[in-house]
Amino acid sequence: MTSKDDDHVVIFDTTLRDGEQSPGASMNLSEKLTVAHALAELGVDVIEAGFPIASPGDFEAVREIARQVRGPAIAGLARCNPADIDRAREALKEAERARIHVFLATSPIHREHKLRMSKEEVLLRTEEGVAHAKQYCDDIEFSAEDAARTEPEFLAEVVTRAIAAGATTINVPDTVGYAMPEQFGGLIRYLITNVPNSDRAIFSVHCHNDLGMAVANSLAAVQAGARQVECTINGIGERAGNCSLEEIVMALRTRKDYFDLTTGIDTTHLFPTSQLVSSVTGMAVQRNKAIVGSNAFAHEAGIHQHGVLMHQETYEIMKPEDVGVSSNQLVLGKHSGRHALQAWVKDNGYLLDDGRFQRVFEEFKVLADRKKEIYDADLHALVEGGLNNEDGPWTIETVQTSAGTGSIPTAAVCLRYLDDERRHQEAAHGDGPVEALYRAIERIVGVRAKLKRYQLRSVTRGKDAMGDVSIEVSIDDKTYHGHAASTDIIEASGKAFLNVVNRYLKTKTPQAEEAVPA
Ligand code: KIV
Ligand code: ZN
Numbered sequence: 001m002t003s004k005d006d007d008h009v010v011i012f013d014t015t016l017r018d019g020e021q022s023p024g025a026s027m028n029l030s031e032k033l034t035v036a037h038a039l040a041e042l043g044v045d046v047i048e049a050g051f052p053i054a055s056p057g058d059f060e061a062v063r064e065i066a067r068q069v070r071g072p073a074i075a076g077l078a079r080c081n082p083a084d085i086d087r088a089r090e091a092l093k094e095a096e097r098a099r100i101h102v103f104l105a106t107s108p109i110h111r112e113h114k115l116r117m118s119k120e121e122v123l124l125r126t127e128e129g130v131a132h133a134k135q136y137c138d139d140i141e142f143s144a145e146d147a148a149r150t151e152p153e154f155l156a157e158v159v160t161r162a163i164a165a166g167a168t169t170i171n172v173p174d175t176v177g178y179a180m181p182e183q184f185g186g187l188i189r190y191l192i193t194n195v196p197n198s199d200r201a202i203f204s205v206h207c208h209n210d211l212g213m214a215v216a217n218s219l220a221a222v223q224a225g226a227r228q229v230e231c232t233i234n235g236i237g238e239r240a241g242n243c244s245l246e247e248i249v250m251a252l253r254t255r256k257d258y259f260d261l262t263t264g265i266d267t268t269h270l271f272p273t274s275q276l277v278s279s280v281t282g283m284a285v286q287r288n289k290a291i292v293g294s295n296a297f298a299h300e301a302g303i304h305q306h307g308v309l310m311h312q313e314t315y316e317i318m319k320p321e322d323v324g325v326s327s328n329q330l331v332l333g334k335h336s337g338r339h340a341l342q343a344w345v346k347d348n349g350y351l352l353d354d355g356r357f358q359r360v361f362e363e364f365k366v367l368a369d370r371k372k373e374i375y376d377a378d379l380h381a382l383v384e385g386g387l388n389n390e391d392g393p394w395t396i397e398t399v400q401t402s403a404g405t406g407s408i409p410t411a412a413v414c415l416r417y418l419d420d421e422r423r424h425q426e427a428a429h430g431d432g433p434v435e436a437l438y439r440a441i442e443r444i445v446g447v448r449a450k451l452k453r454y455q456l457r458s459v460t461r462g463k464d465a466m467g468d469v470s471i472e473v474s475i476d477d478k479t480y481h482g483h484a485a486s487t488d489i490i491e492a493s494g495k496a497f498l499n500v501v502n503r504y505l506k507t508k509t510p511q512a513e514e515a516v517p518a
Pocket of ligand 1: 143144145146171174175176206
């Protein structure tokens, strides 16, 4: 068992559970499987695949990931009651290594207003829940929700009872992102010192980023003896998100001199995995995001550029290639064949079956006709755009728009539904060509959507660069993200919209009655 004296920090990824709870970040089954395979390639120790009782879709995703993904332990979340725990166990049955993750809130505010439980009841529920889960598997994690706002003495008592009942990992969440680094590190140190059986469990932390402290708090906890960090790719998660996986991993690696700790992460997969998650969730990565933002390794000031050319370490503490960034290299062209593309796909960690590869290859040929030079970023956009849209049911056949000063913008669109031979056509006008296009699509698919955000960005440089359209749309009061890329920005706009429509149609599954945790 990892103890505070060991130098391995367990990386527990919760992109598919807490990350998926970000507004609009919902993923369908095939997207979750793609992300889970990428996380296994990345080398995470634990994948939290979902909250099985929350919905049939969540259950199915945890079960499929447990069936198919090998390497990391697969965790399923459960509240501290037999029904939740039994459902998690059912979903995890076929995992190579399963972990049941049981949680119960412990802070006074949650005890009083949410649970309406006394301290004694919380202690009893903790024991019963952990013991119930322990019948099914050895690897049990217990989380004291809102631990950072819990009385430390009471928290120590809860943790002692959870370990006595069989918990092997004790997670200390800062559920509302309230803690400060020194204070949070102090709490972990206090628990490890004052819980009499603390040597029988790994201490873990799960920090939210409401005050921008999630990574700093997690690092302070690690210094105090925590040996598991819960985090998400790109830091996605409830509200302001969770501790960012790429930041925590690169901080430990880059400052090994300071922390003297290791993780099992293959850091060269960080950037591709970040791109993948951004693509399937439709949530763009902010340009100046540490480690994986598009500006993370860009030097603008002449003095910096000169310094880096003279000696990389003058202004760079990490090499772009260490995190899998390949600086816009020209990779393939019009004459590149199937083998070259296959090699690129493999090198970049994508798992495409034959059918998917064929579709990407056909799109690549079309792109190569439209665009002289094809860069790494173009290929990422192509493969991920394909992953986004190929599960349909709606796809675009043709789009035509007309717009100009003094004329009424109009759009005519032709869509296809699954493999149905029939074509569905509509035309509409609007304030601009994109609005006209979205109106025409709405008429065909019968969905009313409100566009909340529209962002267009160039994938690479040059007039023939692909345009990447990222949108946020509200349908039935729920937010969805969509994104797509093409050299034709109107086509990209249409595909991004259909990406949202398809996502909406697939996620219309019944949800659990109770609110899910942070
Ligand atoms: O933020 C939180 O407290 C959680 C727990 C379920 C770990 O997500
Ligand atoms: Zn959380």
